[in-house]
Amino acid sequence: HLSSWNAHFTIIPEHKRYITYYRIARHYKLGLSYVFDKLNYSSVIITEDDLDIASDFFEYFSATRSLLDTDKTLYCISAWNDNGKDYLIDKKQPELLYRSDFFSGLGWMMTR
Structure with missing residues (x-):
């Protein structure tokens, strides 16, 4: 199981303060990919x-x-x-x- 916490993504140094937003976006991406690509809804x-x-x-x-x-x-x-x-x-x-x-x-x- 891949979660937003252990999924690798690169953040440019100027965006380090936005790490929480990157994790939320990654969380949505993982969830939506599962629903649309794996479950085919x-x-x-x-x-x-x-x-x-x-x-x-x-x-x-x-x-x-x-x-x-x-x-x-x-x-x-x-x-x-x-x-x-x-x-x-x-x-x-x-x-x-x-x-x-x-x-x-x-x-x-x-x-x-």
């Missing part, structure tokens, strides 16, 4: 380990999965909205999806 849902999963979490991703195939400009579908405050969302349109250039990484789905 076409999509993956990634969550933070302390995320509370809503009852409609998987239904939401199931309903939006096809968007990743039809719109190649989408990087991922997120189940988290940092701006989801009452005064910023339209409660009369619960089916409304927001497109953002901000990556929210608490619970998201991506394709190969």
